[in-house]
Structures are given as C-alpha cells and as structure tokens.
Amino acid sequence: MTTSSGEKRRTPRRPRTALVVGGGVAGLTAARDLAAAGLRVTLVEASDHFGGAVGAHEVAGLVLDSGAESFATRSTAVPELLDELGLADRVVTPDPAGSWLYLPEGAIPAPRSGVLGIPADPSDPELRVPLGRAGAARARLDRVLPAAVGAGERTVGGLVRARMGQRVVDRLVSPFVSGVYSTHPDRLDVDAVAPGLRSRLRELGSLGAAAGALREATPAGSNVAGLDGGMNLLSERLVHDAERLGVKLVTRYDVIALDRDPRRPGWMVIQRQPTDGDKTAVARGELLVMATDGPTAVRLMGSHMQDAQNYTPRSGPRIALATLVLDCPALDPAPRGTGLLVSEDVRDVRAKALTHASAKWKWVAREAGEHRHVLRLSYGRATPRRAGPSPEVALEDKHLIALALGDASTLLGVPIAPEQLVGADVVRWHAALPRTDPGHSARVTGFRRALKEIPDAAAVGAWLSGTGLAAVVADTRKQVRALLEHHGYEVAAPPGGAGTGSQ
Template identity: 30%
Template sequence: MEGTPAPRHVVVVGGGIAGLAAALYLRRGATREIRITVLEGAPRIGGKLHVSEVAGLEVDAGAEAMLARRPEGKELAGLAGMDDMLVYPGTTHASILSRGALRTLPKGQVMGVPSDLAALAASRVLSPGGLARVALDRILPPTTVTTDVSVAAYIRARVGGEVVDRLVEPLLGGVYAGRSEMLSLQATMPQIAAIARTERSLTQAVGDVVAAVPKDAGPVFTTLKNGMGSLPEAVAKASGADVRTGVTVRELVRIPGGWRLVTGPTRDEEIIEADAVVLAVPATAAARLLRREVPGAAAELAGIEYASMAIATLAYPRDAFPVPPSGSGYLVPPVERRPVKAATFSTIKWPHLAEADPGVVVVRCSMGRLGEEHVLQRDDAELVAIAVSEMADVTGVRAFPIDTRITRWGGSLPQYNVGHLGRVARIRVATSIQPGLAVCGAAYDGVGVPACAATARTAAAQILDHLAASEPRAAAGAANDPKG
C-alpha cells in the first residue's frame, strides 16, 4: 500500500533459548508488523537445550528441567503451544554422597543451608563436630552484612565450614559449577542474602522461609515430555522469525537510525542492517561485539568468568542393578574428591522415560567444576569409563551400559561472582543509552530457562518501546489521519 512504511527490522544475535524467547516476545508485543531475524553461529539453535537419542530414548543432553514455581518458563512453553507437554518428577528424593556413603538430603534446607537440626543430625551428612558447630548459630551474635560477600564467607561464619563444604557446595555446584568462595551471596542465594542483612540466626530464619512455602505449592521442577531440548524449535516456530544458523556476527556498528551487523568470513562478509538489535549471546561474545560502540559494557562483560562441564549419559539394562536405584539421584561435595559431581537417575526421576522403556535405566553423570578443566581434557572413552566406575562404586552395577553419550559444554556456565549484581547494573545502564540495543541471557539474572525468559521479555519490551518512540513521521501522520 502506497505510503505504508516498510516493516521495522530487529535482529536477535544468538539462537539459544533467551534469543528465541526474545524473538517470540517481540512478535507478540509488536503493535504493527516487524521483521525479526535470529542469527545463530552454531549449526543448530537451542544452546544448552538439546535432546538426542540414547538407547532408543529421547534424553536431554543439556538442561533437563526448569523451575516450576517460577512462572516464566511454563509461560514460555505455553506460548510455544507446549502446555500439554509439561510433566513433573515422579520423585524429588535426592541424596548427598558425603563421607563415603549416600546420605539423605536433610529436610528443611534452602540451597543447603539447614533449619531443622534434628533432620540434619538424622541425615548424618555432617560429622558430630560439624553438627555441634551448626547449633552455635542460635547463640552467636549477629554477622553484619552490608555489602555483597561470597556465599562461603557468610554461611561459614554462621554455621561452620562443614555446611559449606558438604551441603552448600554440591547444591550450588549443580547450578553454576562454581565455588562458594567466589560466588556472590546476593546473586546466587538472594533469600539467604536478605536474611544476612536483617536477621541474627541464619538457621532460624531459614526455618521461617521453609514454613512460609504453601503446602500446595506444587512440584519444584518440571520438564517437557520430549525433553527440554524440544522447547527451542517450538519457540522459534511460534516467533515467526527468520532463523539462520551457522551465521557468526563479527561486528556491530552504530549507524544513523539503527545498527549494522557484519557477518561471515572476511573474504565473503555479509552486511545486515537493523533498526534494533538484541544481544542474546554469552558474555564473552557480547563483550567482543560491544567493544567498539559500548566499551564500558564490554569491559564489564569481559569480566564474567565461565565454567565448563560434561555430561556422561549411560543406559543400563534394569536387571543389571543388584538393587534398583531409588530417588532422583545424588550430589557429590568437592571435598569427596571424585570426578563425578552429580548423578541423576533419569528414568526414576521422570516416569515418562521409564514408561517409554521399562527395561532400561538411564543415568546422567555430571563432571567438571570451575578449576577442574583437567577432568574434561580426557577423551570421550575415558569420561565414559569414569562414569561407569562411579556407577559401579555407588550402585553396585557390574554390567557395561548398552549405550552411552558424552556431551561437552565448554565455557557454558557463567559465574556470578561477588559483585555480579553491580556489574549487571552497569552493563544495563551502558547499553540502555544506546538507542535500539538490549541484552539478555544467562549472564545476567539467572541461568535457568525461567530466568532467561524473563531477561528476554525485558529486552523485547525495551526494543518495542524504542521502535514505538522512533516511528517514522509518515507512519505517525497516517495514524492520526481520520481518513485512514
């Protein structure tokens, strides 16, 4: 139609779940037609959400679940038409491999911080001396915390080192693959940080937090029947975006009215122009792209460290176990000095997998923490052997798996070290003054799917506000013309 302006063009750099979610929120929030392009450097979309076959079962190779009590993840699945695919764990009973034996994760804890001393004693995770030290929390004077500190610094001061080493470390390690001596209390454990600012007794305040959870709160986690790895394709389809894989963005340059993106090899580069850009890539890549136009944000992003990990997925005949595994799995404290940091009994945790083949037990063994890169330098066969040895030692299984898979996630988990929230605030201030630029992803406010979806929604809203404020005058005039 003559006089109708061309659709505005938004480019999303990064085809992980945050970038795809941003594309979907852009599409749903736009008040008039926009063109959305998603550029992903890898051969596939989805980032750490990926599913592949093991022993004939579709098993996640990356993140296998998302928080159910935080709404953004389930809402994203609903927008992608996957409401009816959400399923929940058959068991949430988990253990800690502590002092050489599997021990029940004590009830009444929040990210490893205990509140019920009787349950803690019954679990036998701590030594008698460690248990006695926890009890001192109720009589010690307040530990004043006015600035961000490490997780270990505050929790050790209140309840002792054994709680940090044998409960907090393995739980945090399962999320960040990091170290409590470095991780930010405010960024990784906000409930505990709030307690640190206002309460005297940590264990008593954690008890109040536990008691405040409604009895009908529902499961903590959820997944999709075809695996979390099935979510990215559904979100991409629902977004209606032009999704291009194998396209690496090398430069991002501010131009009048928008942005220029340079992609492809130097001898065959492609120029893409956009009215607005969403950067949904890891911090290292974002720092590289912003170095020219937003050097302050680039410097802050470059300071975010990343940890690597690998997952060995093993499929066994069910009758190979002398006693079938029970519970959802177990965590391993670093002080145990074992290469496997966690094991999930996937076909026990997720009934839909067991129903697909009742004769198979699938186990996922996670390896690698920050500073343990030497573990991951071994080849796939060695990592399989480590995982098989772990299962033999812990469960007594003697048969070799009928199928295995090694998945490596190099530099995939951002470390929310002390001062992280301030760093993120500075990044957002620096990028917000650049018209038509927003950032989102796991580097900022949380590493799970709901947190990534939340950052994507915020980024999309910023871009849509910019597009609305910068509508061409011809379009604004047409909108005000009573003749239409």
C-alpha cells in the same frame, strides 16, 4: 501535530525491523516476542543449531535432553510461555523420592534445606549424619550469632562459613553448588544466585531463617518441572513459532563486528568469513537484542558503551555430561532416589553429580523400556585451588564413558558391567553457565546501567538474569517488552506477569 507557527512536526517513525544475536532460548524468545509485536526480525546464531543449552541428543535410540532437563517453578514465566507454545499439557513433575548425597562415609538421603543446600533448621536431627555432632552444634550457633556476623561476605561459601561453619559448606552447600552451578561456594557471588538472602538475614537474624523464608516463597509442590519428551521440545517449539511469525533464522553466522548501519537507522553485524566458500553476509535491524554469552556481548558492544571493559564477566566453566543407557535390572528399585550430589571430600568418585533420569522422569522410563536405565553423570568440578577445568573434562569420550561406568556403580551401590552398556554419549559445554564469581552482580548492574544510554538495544541471557530457564525467560520478556514500549509499541503483558522479574 503542529507547532505554534503552524508548521507540522513529524512524529518519529516506529522501528520496523529488529536484529537478534544469539539463538539460545533467550534469543529465540526475544525474536518471537519482537515478531509478535509486528517487527521483521532476523536472528543469527554462530553454531549449526538453535536452543543453546536446551537441546537434544540421541542415545541408544532414545531422544534425550543434552542440557537443561527441567525448570524451576518459583515463577510463572516458563509455564506461561509453554502455554503460549501449546506445551502446557506436557508439563510433568519429577519423582518425589528426591536426591541423595554421596559423602566420604557413603550415600545418604539429602537433608531438607532452604536454598543452595543451606539448612533452614540447623537443629534438625537429620543433619547429625552429614555434619557429625560437632558440625551440627556449630551450625546451630547461627541462631544466636548477631545478625551482623557474615553479613558483609560476598560469596556463598564465606557467608555460610561465618554463620554455620566449614562443615556445612563442605558437606551440604558445596555438593549442591558444584552440581548446579559448576563452581565452588567460595567463587559464587551470593547476591547473584540468591538475591535477598543477605537482606533477609539482617531482617530475621539467622541464615537458616533467611534460607527458609526464600524457600517458602517458592510455590507449593515440586520445586522443578519438566516436559514429557524433554525440555528440548521448548527449543523446538520456539523455532517453529518464530518461523510461523516470519523470523529469519540464520545458523553458522559467527559475528565478528557490530556497528551502526551508515546507510539507515539501526545496527549491522558482520560475520566471520565462512569456510565453505559462501560470501560474507551482513545482517541488519533497527532494534538490537544481544542474546550471547557475557564476554561476547561485552566485546561486541564495547565500542558503543562507556567503560564496557569494566563489566566483562568471566568465561563460564567447562562441563562434560556423560549419558549412559544400561540394561540393568538391579537398578529397577532406584536405590539412590533420583540421583546424587557428590561431596568434594570424596576420593573414589570423579563425577560431581549423577542423575538417574529414568527414575526421576516417568517419560524417560517409559521410552527406555523394562529394565533399561538412563544415567547422566556430570564432570567439571571446580575447587578453590584449581582455576582451570578439571582433568576429567579433557578425557576422550571413550575414556570418560569408562570412568562414568565406574563412578555410576560406586555411587548407586550396584555393580555395573561394561557389557550392560547399551549406548552412551558425551556432551561438552563451555560457557553454557555464567561464572557468577564475586563482583558478578556489580558488573551486571553496571552493564545494564550503561546499556540504558543506548535506547535501541537490549541484552538478555543467563549471565544477566541468573542461571535457569525461569530466570532467563522472565528477564528476556521483561527486557524486550521495555524495548518495544520505549519505541511506541503497545505490548500486552503475558497473563500472570511473565517477564516482570529476573529470578
């Protein structure tokens, strides 16, 4: 290229290296896509393993998921990635029996709903059981209330309460929200978890119709799917593929500082002084992808963004998952479907949810063997009155396992003796799920707007995309593709458009 004076103008060199901070599924996916485009990539992870909340643990000789066990089928993002990784033939759907609710009156099959436990048809006769006559009548008012009622509510609880009443919040929405998001509906930003719900309310005139419309947008068939062998295979295959593409993967790299590299274009991170005598190492890359939790991302990028402190999200909830492997023929008929969500009004159970994994997934039943059952109970219920973690999360493993045995017996309606326990394990998560409290979506919007001023950096993860593998994978690929294209790389879009949406 020449100027009018005949002088040659140098075309800026495309970046050749990239740095990814964070080794969960978002970070691994970002590193893989960057390497596939031809960059030399370094990924640093603070813990001793990759995959984040998509991992594995061994219980009674069974390799089981320690975190996420499924993905939403509302988009093609995860299936396309699985196909690229050679895992498409392992995709399986759960047993169609469905889940139950555990209410103070006892266990009932969960009513059909739109989204977030919100009934799409408040006049459905099956709602009479969980809501009672008065509660069902109040829910039906949603159809005649002006569309403006509740439209200004920012939380899921506030919106549902205004449209359908407190009983729907307590008996239908709260168990779902607590089980899936580990928070209370009054602390859940409706725009962050159900974008478009309020706009559909204004358009259609009722919350039930809006929830039903969002549910209908989900592809036909099961709403979730998993992998034969567990979702942990996704993390394992991402690691292997990243290594095949030449990604340098570094564990136990706890980043304490992020800065511009003074000697070359791009970024550098410095790790906390290792405790085992190793020297502190510096990792570099011309392009940067932050794939950490929200508070860490904002803290590290704070000095490179304007008003970064305004975008800091709240730390995620503390959760404990107790997995039990039982020799219990009485559970062979799967008396409560694939599991239960527990109402906050229940006093005789401390778990917020139970998954009967060997009833939900055929592969788990196959691996467990005859009369063996795998249960996973979730602890860490949030309430409007308690800001900190629930006391159950603080229990020692042996005490939490004992509590889980009692809770499982109550929830499933089957006596379970301690001697029937073949093996157990407790997995604890902190900040694995983002805390999507009121204002979260506004903070995410502000952060991403400020991040646009840094052309050689991107940020990904559940705190930005929304909870769930479908949202995380789609948004990660979208952000990495935009970063690469901005710097002159021609990136072929994944078939079907994976990475084009956030949720």
